Structure formats: structure tokens, C-alpha cells
Amino acid sequence: MPALLERPVLPEVDRSIHQRANPTWKRVLDLMVFAILVPILTPLLLLVAVYIKLVSPGPAFFLQTRVGHGGNPFTIFKFRTMHVASVSRDLEHRNYVAAHAVTGTPVKKPENRSQLIPGGSLIRKLSIDELPQLWNVAQGNMSLVGPRPDLLLLEDYEAWQLARFEVLPGMTGLWQISGKNRLTFEEMVRLDIQYARSLSLQHDLRIILMTVLVIIKERNE
Structure with missing residues (x-):
């Protein structure tokens, strides 16, 4: 009886995630900005919520599970900008992003204008949905x-890409101010890892300022 061929032993790949502690200064900055912005933005938030309810049947808010700090899932909140029948296509969207990750092409948002509620495109363009x-x-x-x-x-x-989960996810980041949908998936991940490994108050303040400028210049595609 012929001897069985031995299968080669493949090296194990480390897929663990080092969960970095959130710096105190970062939490203080988050809460300070929250305390300042919410009273100012509340009239706008209420107006947008009422508008969505008027132009499209369904909830004003869209809740979705995402992967966060340390690889742990959490629920993200957004304003709903698509018709209810369209907002649950998570698998389709995941496959779309995954395909761009493999091909190395820029991760542009899929063409879904027909699925957007009236005014949904403008709400997204101004990042109000976020x-x-x-x-x-x-x-x-x-x-x-x-x-x-x-x-x-x-x-x-x-x-190697799991390092982007070492820190808390953000409303904005290096990706948003460095080209956003004009960048490839790998470029996005490398920017995320660069940010995660160089945390500083000065860096965060710069990114927040640049994000405001990007939105004002209407380059936030």
C-alpha cells in the first residue's frame, strides 16, 4: 500500500487584534465637542428627521451593525437616506466593498440614485446623514x-489589515481628508493603521479642521 503523502504544514498567521486603550485626552475631546455641537445641531437634526418622515415612509434613523474597537460589533446610527426596501442590502454592499478590496480599485459608492429618498443625495453630500x-x-x-x-x-x-481595529472607529479620519472614495481599499487601510499608531491631540484637531474644510469645498463625495 503506497505511503500517504504528508500535507505541508502552513505557518499560522496571527490574526489577533491588539486593543489599544482610548487615551484620556481623546475621550475628553469627544465629550467636549459633543456637548458643544448637540445644542447647536438639535434644530437641524429634528428638521432632517421630520423631513425624512414626510418624504419617505419608515423610520428617520438607520441602525446597522459594524465592527469596532478590538473587532467588537456595535450599532451605528445614521439618518436614513434610502427607501426602506433598499436599506437592508448589507450583504450586497459587503460584497461590493470586498470586490474592490481584491481588485485594488477605488472604493466609490455604488450607483443607487433610484434607491435614494428625495433629497437623500444632498443629505449624503453634506454628510448630514452621519x-x-x-x-x-x-x-x-x-x-x-x-x-x-x-x-x-x-x-x-x-x-495585517486588522490593525485598523486597534483604536475606536471615527466619524472622520485620515481617509476622509486624503481622497476618500478616490482611494483604493488598501490605501484606506494603510491610512487607518498610520493613524492608529500615531495618536495625538494635535493630529485629531487637524483632521477635524480639514474635514470641515473638505465639506465646505464640496469635495466630500
Whole structure:
């Protein structure tokens, strides 16, 4: 009886995530900005919520599970900008992003204008749909600045890419001010890791300022 061929032993790949502690200065900054912005933005938030309810049946807010700090799942809050029948296509969106990650092409948002509610495109363009994430910041499962949480699951990432989960995800980050949807998935991840490994108050303040300038210049595609 012929001897059985031995299978080669493949080296184990470390897929652990080093969960860095959130610096005290970062939590203080998040809570200070939250305390300042919420009273100012409350009339706008109420107006947008009422508008969405008027133009499209369904909830004003959109809740979705994302992967956060240390690879732990959390619920992200957004204003709903798509019709209810369209907002639950998580698997389709995940496959779309994963395909761009493999091909190395820029991760542009898919064409879904027909699925948007009236005014949904403008709400997205001005990033108003992201404002409810201030409550994520208050809860402590997001920060103002950090890697952007997407729809991919941990198994969709290569081992080295998991370093983007070492810190809290953010409402904005290096990706948003460095080209956003014009960048490839790998470029986005490298920016996220660069940010995670060089945390500083000065860096966060610069990113927040640059984000405001990007929105004002209407380059936030």
C-alpha cells in the first residue's frame, strides 16, 4: 500500500487584534465637542428627521451593525437616506466593498440614485446623514476621529489589515481628508493603521479642521 503523502504544514498567521486603550485626552475631546455641537445641531437634526418622515415612509434613523474597537460589533446610527426596501442590502454592499478590496480599485459608492429618498443625495453630500453618530461618540463606541467603520466582517480582512481595529472607529479620519472614495481599499487601510499608531491631540484637531474644510469645498463625495 503506497505511503500517504504528508500535507505541508502552513505557518499560522496571527490574526489577533491588539486593543489599544482610548487615551484620556481623546475621550475628553469627544465629550467636549459633543456637548458643544448637540445644542447647536438639535434644530437641524429634528428638521432632517421630520423631513425624512414626510418624504419617505419608515423610520428617520438607520441602525446597522459594524465592527469596532478590538473587532467588537456595535450599532451605528445614521439618518436614513434610502427607501426602506433598499436599506437592508448589507450583504450586497459587503460584497461590493470586498470586490474592490481584491481588485485594488477605488472604493466609490455604488450607483443607487433610484434607491435614494428625495433629497437623500444632498443629505449624503453634506454628510448630514452621519451626524447621528454623535450619539455613538457619547456612548463611547466611536470617536470623532478614527478609522471609518465599514460593512466588512473580520474574516474579509487580511491579517495585517486588522490593525485598523486597534483604536475606536471615527466619524472622520485620515481617509476622509486624503481622497476618500478616490482611494483604493488598501490605501484606506494603510491610512487607518498610520493613524492608529500615531495618536495625538494635535493630529485629531487637524483632521477635524480639514474635514470641515473638505465639506465646505464640496469635495466630500
